[in-house]
Amino acid sequence: MWDQEVMMPAGGVEQRAAELELLAVLEHRRTLGDGIDELLDRATGELGDRSPDSPERADLREWGRERERASRLPEHLVAERARLESHAQSAWSRARAANDFAGFAPWLDRLLANARSRGEALRVDARHADAWEALAEDYEPGLSAQRFSELLDELVPRQRALLAELRGRPVPRLPRMPAATDRQEALVRALSVAIGFDFDRGRLDRSTHPFCSGTHPGDVRITTRFDPEWFPEAVSTVLHESGHGLYEQGLPQEAAGRPWGKAASLGAHEGQSRLWENHVGRSRGFWSFAQPLVVEHLGLEFAAFDAETMWRSQCAVEPSFIRVDADEVTYDLHVALRFRIERDLVAGNLAVSDLPERWNHDFRELFDLEVPDDRRGCLQDVHWAAGLFGYFPTYTLGNLQAAQLYAEAYRELGDLDAAFAAGEFRPLLAWLRRRVHAFGARLSAAELVRHATGRELGTAAFLDSLEARYRAAHDVN
Amino acid sequence: MWDQEVMMPAGGVEQRAAELELLAVLEHRRTLGDGIDELLDRATGELGDRSPDSPERADLREWGRERERASRLPEHLVAERARLESHAQSAWSRARAANDFAGFAPWLDRLLANARSRGEALRVDARHADAWEALAEDYEPGLSAQRFSELLDELVPRQRALLAELRGRPVPRLPRMPAATDRQEALVRALSVAIGFDFDRGRLDRSTHPFCSGTHPGDVRITTRFDPEWFPEAVSTVLHESGHGLYEQGLPQEAAGRPWGKAASLGAHEGQSRLWENHVGRSRGFWSFAQPLVVEHLGLEFAAFDAETMWRSQCAVEPSFIRVDADEVTYDLHVALRFRIERDLVAGNLAVSDLPERWNHDFRELFDLEVPDDRRGCLQDVHWAAGLFGYFPTYTLGNLQAAQLYAEAYRELGDLDAAFAAGEFRPLLAWLRRRVHAFGARLSAAELVRHATGRELGTAAFLDSLEARYRAAHDVN
Structure with a gap:
């Protein structure tokens, strides 16, 4: 998907569509291959009194779930989805560039019809309230739309209130200043090393759309982009991707390739990336540590800005039409918007x-803003064009997880802010390794949070943290 | 292979080795799957009087050859090769960096033992003179070591004589001059467009080791690197890779994914890349066209050098210890060295x-030069570490093909040099499309040359061209 959207020339669409359709069908058939049920049954029989969070049970649970879901999906829907996505992404790309919603609408109609059929086929009454929930299980197993809705109902009013509080109290902002991208690269590499990313088992490269790909704990690759006049972008991006990367490098090596060797969920992954990006990377302590490195790598002209200014600048809040440009205070409003609309689309309560x-x-x-055009409105995200219905909640779940885990780490480890100022990130990383990474997928995302923090995932830690941090940065008392 | 050598962090070696071994074995088993012989036989029966160069016969010939070769190879040699290569490439990388031949020698021993066994297993008396020839068939079907040896015997003395002639008559050289890499990129993109590379069906990116990857005529990707003080490197590289890319874009679209939709051989591919790199890119006419573009994109300071100087500078000759840095006059001496040594290694006539x-x-x-160290000697190439015994001849076959095709195109199309000066590259491209690209693998590399030029592949066109072009550039009469 990434390659197709970012790299592939237009001439490759037809061929790619045919290949992806074939791959999807082959994978589907393979999951449903003869004799697998018997093997799973026999393995389950041999497990004896192995505990539910043992590696073996986790593997069997995941294999069983994959197989059970595949068996509900008719092959023609699998093939249609793959075919549709390839063409729809190209159509979306063109439509967004031309601000032409009508050019994408027929594709979205077909994508939705397919998603609805898939959701209905996948839906198990005991587990899913509706088709949307059945689809979301691909990204966040066990996610309840009802529960997520409640979380948003807690988040949205307090985030809007915080936004109102901060309005009219701008933080000092770093100006745009030229900084050669190779120097920026040296800087962010040093920061990534400092927080613990292991370059003997990973790489940092450049790409238009930053990402982290982990094929194995020994080979984890992150990318970033550089704005030649705005180094903070690369700092945030690399902290975010390093957060993903640290999780991948911390997964149990001996389980590579097995289901339990994977991350618990996309939300859990996003929890790790946002913890490092926001709770570490937007802290006063981090910038005490980072400011001298900025000056060392980017040049003496950056010495005009002290750590306090850099920290506050990173806490600027400004509502944006575009989700990927959103700050921490308003990000979840974007998710709320999409989640509510998406459920109505899938349920057939909203026409394209x-x-x-x-x-x-x-x-x-x-x-409280007027969307100026569809390019900055409903055409901005690739997700629906890629058939990813049920994906958006993982971003907010990541925000909640990050905050709840970080609060607990802070409680147990003492003044992390002071540790960051001294360049000590290892205690936090060791804690995350122990409490999160080492489990792989033996625990679900929900169990992981419960196990690590002693309570269910909720909004309190996140909202408290947001309010405390942003009020401090904005001098609101 | 490329990823492993260029990108993969050291921590990924073990996992990658295991994956590649599994993939190699799975592919081997798949090629030998039940019922395929019957299908091939039935298809052959249905062909009737289809001509030998029909697409259907070409497909069956290639499928049959793959299957026949796979059936001769014991699975354990396939698995061992894959396993060895992963580890040996890491060992080679370290050994080259440390100039430590002893660190690589045990791996080369094992690679050779495996290659020898594979060669013996693959060898068919009627077709192969020895194990080496059987191995080389993977890269250049039908290659005769005896014939290649004769070609080298014609090439080496005349190339050495030409080298001696040119010695002491240096051409004017462009100085090293700063040129921002984004400007260089705009320049080489313009040149690539000018010669006909279609960016609607292709891309140009950056990578440490330049390459061309063609998955389909609609999606062909080339890469280059940039020396910030020496723009001619990117020009040569992009012409070379565009040459590969033009071939891929010109392959029959309707045959994508079928054997006859592929290039005729690696030598044939190299023939296309070297034609554009050397016969076009080192011509006076090309530089008449390119010089104003250089000034336009890189800056007025480059106007100090006229087209004549740029052209001559590109024809500089200087023996190098390193093959990949070699000029056109000495390149095949590097191949001769490797070919002769490699045959002795595979035959067991030379101990590691x-x-x-x-x-x-x-x-x-x-x-007539002393190799200063193994790093600039027998440790310089990745090929043997990657198990590629029999590969080197394809470079020289490419040189010969390029020259013979270009001479014929010149004969038929008239003064191409004048056309290039006027920015007209389409007639040459159209000729190559018609005579080479459109055939895919319906003709073998040898047949392709015979068909396009009316004679067998030989050294005359290449040597005549080399002598004429390099004497002119060096003012030798």
């Missing part, structure tokens, strides 16, 4: 033709 | 422990 109006209406309600 | 001495001795004979 009415999507732009609904989007703009809801955006106004959440942000 | 004697390799450095033999290399340095032969290098002295060919170049």
